[in-house]
Amino acid sequence: MRTIQSRLTGSIRNQSVDVPITVFASGRAWGDLLPSQQVEVTGRLARPTPGDLEAAILLVRGPPRVLTAPSPLQTVAGSLRAGLRTAADTLPPDQRGLLPGLVVGDVSRLDPQVSSDLKETGLNHLNAVSGANLAIVAGATLALSRLLRLSLPVRAGFAALAMLCFAVVARPSPSVLRALLMGLAACIALATGRAKDGFAALSATVLLLTLFAPGLARSYGFALSVAATAGILLIAPRWRDRWSRTATHKADAGERQEARPDGRRLGGRPLLLPRWLAEAVAVPAAAQVAVTPVLVLMSGQVTPVALLANLLVAPAVAPATLLGFGAALVAPLWPDAAALLVVPAGYAVGWIITVAGWAVDVPFATVPWPSGLAGLGLLAITGAVVMIVLRRRAWRVLALTVAGAALVAVLVVRPLVGSWPPDGWLMIMCDVGQGDGMIIAAGAGQGVVVDAGPDPVVMDKCLRRAGIKDIPLLVLTHPHADHVNGLAGVLRNRRVGAVVVSSQRTNPQASTRISADLARRRIPEWAVAPGTGWRFGPSEVSVIAPEAGGGPAHGQGEGSTINNASVVLWVRWRAGSMLFGGDLETEAQDELLRRHPVRADILKTPHHGSNRQSPAFLASLGARAALISVGADNDYGHPAPSTLALLRRIGVTPYRTDRSGDLAVVERDGGLAIVARGDPRAPEAYGPRRDYHGDHGDHGDHGDHGERLPGDELRHSRALRRRATF
Secondary structure (H helix, E strand, C coil): CCEEEEEECCEEEEEECCCCEEEECCCHHHHHCCCCCCEEEEEEEECCCCCCCCCEEEEEEEEEEECCCCCHHHHHHHHHHHHHHHHHHHCCHHHHHHHHHHHHCCCCCCCHHHHHHHHHCCCHHHHCCCHHHHHHHHHHHHHHHHHCCCCHHHHHHHHHHHHHHHHHHHCCCHHHHHHHHHHHHHHHHHHHCCCCCHHHHHHHHHHHHHHHCHHHHHCHHHHHHHHHHHHHHHCHHHHHHHHECCCCCHHHCCCCCCECCCCCECCCCCCCECHHHHHHHHHHHHHHHHHHHHHHHHHCEECCCHHHHHHHHHHHHHHHHHHHHHHHHHCCCCHHHHHHHHHHHHHHHHHHHHHHHHHHCCCCCCEECCCHHHHHHHHHHHHHHHHHHHHCHHHHHHHHHHHHHHHHHHHHHHHHHHCCCCCCEEEEECCCCCCCEEEEECCCCEEEEEEECCCHHHHHHHHHHCCCCEECCEEECCCCHHHHCCHHHHHCCCEECCEEECCCCCCHHHHHHHHHHHHHCCCCEECCCCCCEEEECCEEEEEEECCCCCCCCCCCCHHHHHHHCCCEEEEEECCEEEEECCCCCHHHHHHHHHHCCCCCCEEECHHHHCCCCCHHHHHHHCCCEEEECCCCCCCCCCCCHHHHHHHHHCCCEEEEHHHHCCEEEEEECCEEEEEECCECCCCCEECCCHHHHCCCCCHHHCCCCCCCCCCCCCCCCCHHHCCCCC
């Protein structure tokens, strides 16, 4: 912040300052700004977060007013980044988002699922430009200079210039600053012919950066960068020499080794790996070991799969970086050539995405670990025990045996006895946090999805666990964020036959945005009337609300009106039925009871168990179990204690995703049962209750043959007899 203009008691006061602040703003105009530009904004100043070095927080109202143009250098850098994004448009969506992030740290179009996979597999550093990127650029520059037979000082100068240009294009993040200063120190050593001391350069870099930018001392990104570099400098060479065929002590290579009486040599090292392979394994292993304490302190987890994942993607990083940076350089001058360069870069990036997607599904890819000082202490004890065990050959064999047995148990035995979802599942309620996301069985690899939750990453993971690749029908009960914001995760790499939305458009802005997204993907959008039904595999799905011609049931506010317009589904299986109540509140529940009284073995509790429930409606269902999709420690007080008490009073057992994780409905002993992913106890079966359902048998043709549906629900509906096949 440079200048403050404030109005106090009718007067205008100007004050010149020079302090860092944090700005919260929204709007597309901010995305077009470049470093070095000055803007004028109107907003409200607030106190900064305690402990931060920023002077204030600025909450901006409205778009910025641009005062100055960017500097020529930043203009060129911005055009290079924009050129790379444009050239990457020829790639698939996931690749076009990761390539700019890998090359210049531009993650504006990065797929959230790809970002999550990289983070969970220890590959998140690829999103941020770091020392590896600068080393690749500098190495390529040195190789080209050597081919041109330039002198050593000139080579070092070109390498330094290339790193400076790259840092400007990629923007000076903490990891880039650390790598840039270390690289410049190495270039000076190269130009003067002096020996390079990497650790001394790292120490000087850390000292200078924390002196002139104290905020880096509190940056986890800077700490991770320094720790990884220290591990590569200090640990990797020793491990490389120990694991390679090259003798560690070359000075003693020509000396005769003393022989033992049995003829074996003393002091010899076993022949293990070629030197290049040993170095390829040692570098990521040392970096991962060095950053593990910082990761434990930061996030309270360790990532065992990170070493293997980094080793597998290593061959693709350099080609993707060089080709992508080359495309960025030529894009402003020759766009067609840039588009050709990103094609092989896309293959390299695609390999990285494939490895991340595979690694994230490995059992125990991420292991929870205590955070803070307790986690560091436990990590130190674990490391000491591992070092002691690995010192003796017998203990090493025992440790490898135990590790192998554990691996077999995790990869083979555990999936057989505790796989998720359970075999023959009929419905899965995904633990999406504060929101709804459910899957109804529709055949092998198929599922009818009801709502998409608030997070596309979480919803996509749930669908992947269930093996859902084809979605014949997607139902979005109402356009609230906790039900539709995860839509991108549902649509990711899956075919969707059609989308059913509420016939009452109570939120035009959100509904229009969803319709535009579906139209862009060429997915049909239906607003169906009550009584419409479909048969998918073992499931018969019927819509019973809302009424197309009637108005919405108004509640306490606009949110209640939107909730009361939710699409309500009634699903039947051979062993029983379930009602999906959307976010219906008291008014709509009473209206549904009056128009279409239904009976169901299991209830998807409306509105996450809020206190706005109709006792008469809940009691009329005759349900034995109620599933509640709710986020842990949410700010809404869901589920309400009054609702839980009401459910228990009428004989309904509640199941909550915030305590049990994913929930599944399965068929057991001729009825329906609930299986909780977070609760390994045997499930209790519910229904069918013959006092009101009669003998279900195979109910798949009830509507077609005019048989009476269970109870009195929808018995006069002709529309239910219509079937749609996908």
